[in-house]
Amino acid sequence: MxxxxxxxxxxxxxxxxxxxxxxxxxxxxxxxxxxxxxxxxxxxxxxxxxxxxxxxxxxxxxxxxxxxxxxxxxxxxxxxxxxxxxxxxxxxxxxxxxxxxxxxxxxxxxxxxxxxxxxxxxxxxxxxxxxxxxxxxxxxxxxxxxxxxxxxxxxxxxxxxxxxxxxxxxxxxxxxxxxxxxxxxxxxxxxxxxxxxxxxxxxxxxxxxxxxxxxxxxxxxxxxxxxxxxxxxxxxxxxxxxxxxxxxxxxxxxxxxxxxxxxxxxxxxxxxxxxxxxxxxxxxxxxxxxxxxxxxxxxxxxxxxxxxxxxxxxxxxxxxxxxxxxxxxxxxxxxxxxxxxxxxxxxxxxxxxxxxxxxxxxxxxxxxxxxxxxxxxxxxxARRQEAAPRERSCRVTARWELPHTGEPFAQVVRACYHALGAPNMKFFKMDDLAKAAYVAAEELLAGQRLGERYAPTDIAVVLENTSSSLDTDLAHQRIVEQHLPEGCSPAVFVYTLPNVAAGEICIRHHIQGEESFFVTDAEHPVAERYARRLIARGAARAVICGRCEYLAGNYDVRLMLLEAEEEQPEGK
Incomplete structure (x- = not known):
């Protein structure tokens, strides 16, 4: 037991x-x-x-x-x-x-x-x-x-x-x-x-x-x-x-x-x-x-x-x-x-x-x-459990990084979006953090066919950054301080939560497993280690994880796809 x-x-x-x-x-x-x-x-x-x-x-x-x-x-x-x-x-x-x-x-x-x-x-x-x-x-x-x-x-x-x-x-x-x-x-x-x-x-x-x-x-x-x-x-x-x-x-x-x-x-x-x-x-x-x-x-x-x-x-x-x-x-x-x-x-x-x-x-x-x-x-x-399930190992099956071309972020992310060739008008309503997450996930998952290989609940999204949603926070705060008769914009306020960027990935790819967002610094990353443990403990079979950072035009977007190693039948 x-x-x-x-x-x-x-x-x-x-x-x-x-x-x-x-x-x-x-x-x-x-x-x-x-x-x-x-x-x-x-x-x-x-x-x-x-x-x-x-x-x-x-x-x-x-x-x-x-x-x-x-x-x-x-x-x-x-x-x-x-x-x-x-x-x-x-x-x-x-x-x-x-x-x-x-x-x-x-x-x-x-x-x-x-x-x-x-x-x-x-x-x-x-x-x-x-x-x-x-x-x-x-x-x-x-x-x-x-x-x-x-x-x-x-x-x-x-x-x-x-x-x-x-x-x-x-x-x-x-x-x-x-x-x-x-x-x-x-x-x-x-x-x-x-x-x-x-x-x-x-x-x-x-x-x-x-x-x-x-x-x-x-x-x-x-x-x-x-x-x-x-x-x-x-x-x-x-x-x-x-x-x-x-x-x-x-x-x-x-x-x-x-x-x-x-x-x-x-x-x-x-x-x-x-x-x-x-x-x-x-x-x-x-x-x-x-x-x-x-x-x-x-x-x-x-x-x-x-x-x-x-x-x-x-x-x-x-x-x-x-x-x-x-x-x-x-x-x-x-x-x-x-x-x-x-x-x-x-x-x-x-x-x-x-x-x-x-x-x-x-x-x-x-x-x-x-x-x-x-x-x-x-x-x-609690139900009696026999042997604990064997921990699963995992491997990185894809990586993608939002390139630094010397051009402003808006041009870089827009070029990446248009290169996808998959129009989605909702993209233009997202804040910059969500846009970065969206194009990174699209590129990362290109050709992966996750939806065909896994149930929606078997896939997770685990992201991290240092600035949380501070870029959009400042935008919302400026609107608050104007005390406009019509009030604030719900389309801006919703993006003052960093995990909404992960939520956009889940919506786009119909992912219904874990969605978590950590705030840390570059010297103490959490996302990859946490994602590997999700797979090891059987809480996920595939995890999109990594860093998704955006503040005042500066960005650092690096995602990877982790997948569980398939167990070999006994005797193989």
Whole structure:
């Protein structure tokens, strides 16, 4: 039988609109309190989840931004609760965020150092005493759940014994005006899965951290395991969720498969639940496809708001608390079901016999993620596994690099596009980062016939860069500062998430396997190593991976195609 390394959830900490620690936030949620209220700063919002006045100021550390200080605070508290020295050789840091210190772009024509996500993460790591290079996941609204999956894989692959996963995003005019351009903000506190005609999401801010560890002595009790996880893309649209729910369904199935857990053993699902009509409808279809329509479901965003890169970390910590306490928190704002497929939702908190739960998330670029958490005492619920599958080796079957001809980027990328001889008018609507990714993938895959050789879920896209989406961030920020009567451009805002470039590749080539985006520097690449491990562990059979960098006309675009070596039959 396979020896399964357990990945435990250790100490945790959080700052939310309802409290300055996990216990305070959980208690407020259990009492039915809502943290969504009118907000004046940093921009007027009719309902948003904001920190208590003075909270960030009280946590301020010299030389760090408010977000960085809050990340250090939560990471230190989580480590202390696990009796963990962050400076130890066996400890790593994974940070999930969508926009980081984006407010520092205000009034700027070039980004300051602190606006670079990896630079910011290094500042946090240094303050914590962590010596390993941090890993930064910027995967839209699934960033937090993806970060937990990445951390688990780091432990399973023997890279480290403990990982501090920290996620955070603060309210900003940048983000608020972007979502307003999509007309997706709720006029009041959002109401996930409800039949209200006033659909929309409520933004929130939060920072949270949790220790993931292989050491049972460092687990928070009662002990909870992170049992499995999966990331997918629905290959449908960069800003609209799939109408069928298949992408999220594949993530759910992948998480259950990795956990070796029958779906009947799930006690509840903590879903994404933004309160927007399309997201909630998609989730209901995905859960029906996954055979989970009758499983109790909740969303915490009606009380906390959508906290972007922090949401997956915050909500996973709270889901673990629900397992420990035997209480399923209610879905704030819910009255009458408004989804096309049935869901088992309640506004009231419920007492349940707890064993395992599923946490899901979805985001721009078509990305989806799901993890399975379980109480240690029910670890035997997992199906017995015989021998562990043999790790697959892989090889590079294609490479392509966007050439440097001495001409401006616009001319280079346009020439590459026209040379493809495959007109796609959508190309001209993309930002420069996505254009670079698009032509690179087209050239890389020319003649490869991946769609004929692999199922859509067997192919993954893993990209990295240093500047995230800062080039388009600056463009969106300039529009925000103009305060135009018509507002901001949704066509610009959607590209302020770097993983959308990977999403464009997935849409073009109908790829529904993992789609992940890392932010790092040239000296600490992540993408190829991560892609090779996906193939080795059987999570993908082919991976498009590499560096896709663009900022202010400067670019570095180098992709490769990795494919699993086919196993030879015995006796050959």
């Amino acid at each position: 396979e020896h399964r390394i357990a990945t435990y959830l250790g100490g945790d900490a959080m700052l939310t609109a309802l409290g300055s620690d996990t216990q305070e936030s959980f208690r407020a949620l259990a009492e039915g309190r809502c943290g969504l209220h009118p907000v004046g700063q940093p921009c007027p919002l009719e309902a948003a989840g904001s920190f208590a006045p003075g909270l960030l100021e009280a946590l301020a550390l010299e030389g760090l931004t408010p977000l960085e200080s809050a990340l250090v605070h939560c990471a230190e508290r989580a480590a202390q609760e696990s009796h963990l020295d962050p400076g130890g050789e066996e400890c790593a840091l994974v940070i999930s965020t969508t926009k980081g210190n984006v407010s520092l772009l205000e009034g700027r024509t070039t980004p300051p150092d602190e606006a670079f996500l990896y630079t910011s993460a290094c500042r946090v790591a240094r303050r914590l005493g962590i010596t390993r290079p941090p890993v930064v996941v910027s995967n839209a609204c699934i960033s937090g759940v993806t970060a937990l999956i990445v951390a688990r894989r780091m432990i399973l692959d023997g890279e480290c014994a403990h990982v501090i996963v920290a996620g955070g995003d603060l309210l900003s005019e940048f983000v608020a005006e972007g979502f307003r351009s999509f007309k997706s903000l709720s006029p009041g506190p959002c109401r996930p899965y409800d039949a209200t005609p006033e659909h929309g999401l409520s933004l929130g801010e939060a920072v949270a951290a949790v220790v993931l560890t292989s050491d049972p002595a460092r687990a928070k009790l009662p002990a909870v395991w992170l049992e499995g996880g999966a990331v997918t893309d629905d290959a449908n649209h960069i800003s609209g969720p799939s109408r069928t729910g298949d992408g999220l369904h594949y993530a759910i199935e992948g998480a259950l498969r990795e956990a070796a857990l029958p779906r009947e053993r799930l006690s509840f699902v903590n879903a994404h639940g933004t309160g927007t009509a399309y997201n909630d409808a998609m989730e209901s279809r995905a859960l029906e496809l996954s055979g989970l329509s009758g499983c109790p479901v909740n969303s915490l965003k009606g009380a906390l708001g959508h906290t972007l890169g922090a949401s997956g970390v915050v909500e996973s910590i709270l889901a673990a608390e629900e397992l420990r306490r035997g209480v399923l928190l209610g879905t704030a704002g819910f009255e009458r079901l408004g989804t096309p497929c049935p869901l088992n939702v309640s506004a009231e908190s419920r007492t349940l016999a707890m064993r395992h739960c599923l946490k899901s998330a979805s985001g721009f670029g078509g990305c989806n993620a799901a993890i399975v958490l379980g109480l240690e005492q029910f670890a035997g619920d």
